[in-house]
Amino acid sequence: MTDDADADADAAADSVVVDGESLTPEDIEHVARRGAPVHVPESARERVRESRERIVDIVESGQAVYGVNTGFGELVQERIARDDIETLQQNLVRSHAAGTGRELDDEEVRAMLVTRLNALVKGYSGVRERIVDVLAGMLNEGVHPVVKAKGSLGASGDLAPLAHLALVLTGEGEATVDGERLSGDEALRRKNLEPVTLRAKEGLGLINGTQLTVGLASLVVCDAERAIRAADIAGAMTTEATMGTTASSHASIQRVRPHPGQSESAENVRRLTRNSEIVESHRNCDRVQDAYSIRCLPQVHGAVRDSIRHLREAVETELNSATDNPLVFAAEEADERASGTETAAVLSGGNFHGQPLALRLDYATSGLSELASISERRIDRMLNPNIQEEYLPPFLTEGSGLRSGYMIAQYTAADLVSTNRSHGRPSTDSIPVSGNQEDHVSMSAQSAYIAREVVESTLCVVGIELACGAQALDFIEGQTPGIGTQAAYGTVRAHLEHLDDDRPIHRDMEVMTEILRSDALFENVERALDTTLA
Structure with a gap:
């Protein structure tokens, strides 16, 4: 060297x-x-x-x-x-x-x-x-x-x-x-x-x-990938907690509709619930089909996964691009249309335009909004006394009535989902500036700010589902969860006690969001899967 x-x-x-x-x-x-x-x-x-x-x-x-x-x-x-x-x-x-x-x-x-x-x-x-x-x-x-x-x-x-x-x-x-x-x-x-x-x-x-946009978009990518990984785990836990079937994640179903994200999410559910006594116990039960929020998990999560992948591709390109204007080249890199000298050439163009990021940020925002939406519906299936399984107490609390349990956590999730849906898509807007010389702009920074807000909300909703999933699994006796879901349950319980008497559950939500941000959940789940399946 x-x-x-x-x-x-x-x-x-x-x-x-x-x-x-x-x-x-x-x-x-x-x-x-x-x-x-x-x-x-x-x-x-x-x-x-x-x-x-x-x-x-x-x-x-x-x-x-x-x-x-x-x-x-x-x-x-x-x-x-x-x-x-x-x-x-x-x-x-x-x-x-x-x-x-x-x-x-x-x-x-x-x-x-x-x-x-x-x-x-x-x-x-x-x-x-x-x-x-x-x-x-x-x-x-x-x-x-x-x-x-x-x-x-x-x-x-x-x-x-x-x-x-x-x-x-x-x-x-x-x-x-x-x-x-x-x-x-x-x-x-x-x-x-x-x-x-x-x-x-x-x-x-x-x-x-585009450095504000691409810097924020980079953080969105990292957080969004955490959200989708966590949602697969939370969805697998909810599937077990509601006595759902993992048949909808069967590889054959995905093979005949081979969207990459769908196949990946389905495989995650299969891995997470492997060796699950809960799933095995009702393999031949009378229920023919689960609700869409359980049954269509691979399709919805997979579509979100694909939208985040699409954003990552643009971000990785943009991070390592020259987005200045004008750009300075060696003379041999340009032609007679460039201004400059015999050794240097300057070309004026539009690499500063944020549209490649803005459109994909808005696409990812739509995907993340749907991820929070389907997660909230699964939360409701665990809490709602009108549709939950008979072994689960109303709102996942003993002595319901005297206690409210996780009732209001679903309210919070609903608020976040509704707020996510209310955001516009700035990439479709443009206001001319600079005497109409700059007559089409991307609004990419606004797209990045909204994506940041939506991914934060989505992490919170998925964290609520994980907390409720762990609480629901506490009411299933004599049957163990899958390898991955059991590790996820253990991670939640290491930071969050079973909800017995009512407590201010905003702390539960804050704890769960921190767990997702720390990557502890993913590390523990993968460690358990690698160790058991090696």
Whole structure:
């Protein structure tokens, strides 16, 4: 290995490597939620240096190039003198920091920082290596810009939120450091970082792109995949608790309608309930068919699983894409339609447009809403005295009447399901801006915010089903659940006691949501399955 490669390997050992090529949603979660440091390898730094040299070449040539020495948006025809180029970039960041609403939390800001850094190190934005160093330093030292949530249209990217972030690099704006709110200049210097004076193209390079959307979408992917895995487990538990059959998950049924998600969810139910004495005890019972929320679990869960997979594909592509405009290429990569010089070419396009993410985020939002909906219906089947099995007491509590048990948990689930359904689908909306120059926008940030809210609600609903499922299994005597469902039951009971006397059950919901977020449920279930079936 070369010295640079050795140094990269050592630095990356405990870090997330930000190379412009390989970032994943899990990497975003690791940096955003767990505070993992980042490392930019030498290969990426070399691309940044080469890209910057091309911008310098263009500036010295004196050619008019958008984003380098012209105005922005509708003001694109305004030529900027060379002496004013640095002022142009600083003014751009200041004027675009026009957000409002709530302030993003630290994990949202960190997701933006790491995704912006990764886009820049692809080497098509023309920024200096110093910009890369300061962004990486802010992540590694915990300097979190104060960013307003509202103001992005998802084209030209997430301009306003990214401008609030970029202000701090220049020593303006505000940031939090170790829980203290400081001016941008003081926040940087507190962590031995120097503010940056923006040069040609750098202001635009920092604010033009989809990094708010893709950062949040990465977290949505991670949470949504937890929700669907948890829903398979909860649904399998409910199937046992209501004396349902797993015949609807038979492999032959899935084989003749081979949607990938459907087959995967059906296989999960079969694995989770393997060796279940409960399922075996009523294999030849008089009930011909279960309700749809039990019987159609593979079809509904599978469709949701496919929608999340579709979102993941777009997110993984977007994370490692150049979404700036204009983009800087070597001259041989472009043609006569590009502006530039003999060695460098600049192409103006629309990679900042968030539609590839917005549409899939809205699709995933619809899927997650349905996942919460079918889970709520299974909750009702365990609680409702008009339809539940005779061995289950009303609302899963002994002495019902005196006690309400989990009655109101279903109310909460119903509220969350109804709220999920009430959200619009922003990707179908557009309001022209910038004097109608930017006449079609994606609203991708709004799609991301809604998806975040819906996945949070869905995790809560599925957590309620798991709590009710464990409570219902307590009333089945003499028969053990399946390998996977028994491990899930044990995980719930390790954190949540059987509901005997009434208690404030909001704590039960909070505990269950934390279990899902910690991945403890999945780890325990898989460990039990691997050990028993090895």
